[in-house]
Amino acid sequence: MKATIHDIAKIAGVSKSTVSRVISGNGYVSPEAREKVLRATEVLNYRPNALARAMVSRHTRNIGVIIYRQHYPIASHPFYGKILDSILETAAQMDYSIFVSTDQEISSRSADFLLEKRVDGLILISRLNHELIDYFKGSDIPFVMVNGSTDDQDVIHLVNDDLNGGRMAADHFLACGYRSIAVIAGPQDHRSHSLRLRGFRARLAESGIHLADRQICYAATSQFQEGYQFVHTMRKEAQMPEAIFATNDMMAIGAIQAISETGGRIPTDIAVMGFDDIDFAAMSNPSLTTVKSAKSQMGRQAVEMLDQLIQGNTDLPKRAQFSAELIVRSSTHSSSLSNHKE
Amino acid sequence: MKATIHDIAKIAGVSKSTVSRVISGNGYVSPEAREKVLRATEVLNYRPNALARAMVSRHTRNIGVIIYRQHYPIASHPFYGKILDSILETAAQMDYSIFVSTDQEISSRSADFLLEKRVDGLILISRLNHELIDYFKGSDIPFVMVNGSTDDQDVIHLVNDDLNGGRMAADHFLACGYRSIAVIAGPQDHRSHSLRLRGFRARLAESGIHLADRQICYAATSQFQEGYQFVHTMRKEAQMPEAIFATNDMMAIGAIQAISETGGRIPTDIAVMGFDDIDFAAMSNPSLTTVKSAKSQMGRQAVEMLDQLIQGNTDLPKRAQFSAELIVRSSTHSSSLSNHKE
DNA sequence: CGTATATATGGGAGCGTTCCCATGAAGAGG
DNA sequence: CCTCTTCATGGGAACGCTCCCATATATACG
Secondary structure (H helix, E strand, C coil): CCCCHHHHHHHHCCCHHHHHHHHHCCCCCCHHHHHHHHHHHHHHCCCCCHHHHHHHHCCCCEEEEEECCCCCCCCCCCCHHHHHHHHHHHHHHCCCEEEEECCCCCCHHHHHHHHHCCCCEEEEECCCCHHHHHHHHHCCCCEEEECCCCCCCCCCEEEECHHHHHHHHHHHHHHHCCCCEEEEECCCCCHHHHHHHHHHHHHHHHCCCCCCHHHEEECCCCCHHHHHHHHHHHHHCCCCCCEEEECCHHHHHHHHHHHHHCCCCCCCCCEEECCECCHHHHCCCCCCEEEECCHHHHHHHHHHHHHHHHCCCCCCCCEEEECCEEECCCCCCCHHHCHHHC | CCCCHHHHHHHHCCCHHHHHHHHHCCCCCCHHHHHHHHHHHHHHCCCCCHHHHHHHHCCCCEEEEEECCCCCCCCCCCCHHHHHHHHHHHHHHCCCEEEEECCCCCCHHHHHHHHHCCCCEEEEECCCCHHHHHHHHHCCCCEEEECCCCCCCCCCEEEECHHHHHHHHHHHHHHHCCCCEEEEECCCCCHHHHHHHHHHHHHHHHCCCCCCHHHEEECCCCCHHHHHHHHHHHHHCCCCCCEEEECCHHHHHHHHHHHHHCCCCCCCCCEEECCECCHHHCCCCCCCEEEECCHHHHHHHHHHHHHHHHCCCCCCCCEEEECCEEECCCCCCCHHHCHHHC
């Protein structure tokens, strides 16, 4: 049987109140009493019961993370897994414990679950449906959203600057002198993918390059297969562009594999660019030029903002946007040696 | 303020005992009373407080997962992330919630944390030090270990059949007719890596091929860089083998990149084989021949066995071993067209 | 009709804490 | 010497549930 403060009290020869003061660290305790209590906790191998504590103190120091995963498991996901890692690390530093919940159909089921467990706050990742968001707004539990798809101004929302990221990708292509360009665009109901495409097209348009519809492949998912298949289809129709931009790295890597399989040289015959800078982008063959999204910063910031919220700080910015960063590797020409200067 | 059973009782016009019976679903309740209670819970948007329940029922339906990560974050890890995914999914199906804890230095700190939170059981992943294992054995909390390094017969331990996996890798190389072989071996204090190497060598030895020390590269970590660097070093010394076996996929993929960079053709000039079958093994360029480790099965089994343990079932096998599976892709010749038959 | 059994309900103790309040002792200031 | 803080300690209520026990009514059986 686990020892309780009563047991400690008895051994140490003090009251349970004194024990409580020593454990929780507030209130007056004489050095001798403290010493006796501490010794008793050693002897009995005492661990305070967080459940009982939470019961009366009304907070658990537990945070729930809900991740929506439609097509892919979550932890091993190169993008969401990174965010999760960062959340885990930051939370540990701040003495929060993390409940990870990843329902395939985000019903209110997993939400209820977490609510019943009395988490102090919630981090919602990726696009959850509006009912669920309303559901949480209705509850009195603080939450922040990461990389979601809501325009709701009442929801604290951390996002990547995908629009600008798309522009940066186009900038790089222009600097390299690519003019014949194709895009593999992920699901357009997904905020990130649609903004990346929008930014990319806008920047090209400014330079007088307008993408025709058949130069854009709208993919149903955002996975490897999409990029892979697109290249093979294009090749059959014998209309290979000079460069391909995919709205995430996975699809770009799929494109790379397809190109290599058919004997194409990258970037000489065709250049490929992705988005996100997942770990594997540096390890692909050739290594992938990409726009880095702020995965770790978003995770860290999510925990920090949630902590503020939990502490009752209400005047937080409703929206935090993280800048993207161009990472040039071997799947495109470096822009200093760009074609159009040759 | 959150509603409690007392509030429900008042609204429904019954006692709190009756409410409790309806909520927890055991004991006699008349249909009318049940109906009234259910309606009241709707009205007040009542959620039972799992803390209070756990307090008296002595179990939380929470499971803690502790992952040791020395060199790499955990969730996004292609191997451990997969196990975690599987744990998450299985746990959700069984109505367990998961606490994920990933301390860099596995002190008893994160352990204490979880113990205080009163998890019903623990899943320990990767090699934890012996003190920590003893620590848990001392506590009365049930736990299972996944892919660890302990020989302790009292510890329930789920492992991959790495020895045989190593043999399978060698088998494939032999069938392909490769005779000049090099190995990139991960940390030898890691059970998996050392067994993979052992099995591989043993099988080769049976066919009269003995690996010299300079044909084996003992890597300090098990990452991309190790494989990458090894190839470049070998190349400088101008002693490229016909085939390279790496004790995990990451290192194999590093080797692939280095070979490609220097203009080597895979598998024509040199074949490469990995171990684990991480997601990116299929997406690498060329796609990677590998031995698949039972990541998902281990995760699922861990939860299921832990559940048994929690329910008090004591006669479980102390050791579960999962078989490996050869996955032939493009980085080696398929053995039916193997060289030695030409 | 009396006794046993199934059905239904309410009250109270208890889970392990924290927090509030009461009570003292000791030292400071007049 | 008396009063007012500061320090120190103990007791009891409360957090929101479940579980046990007591009680009541209905049904069954001889």
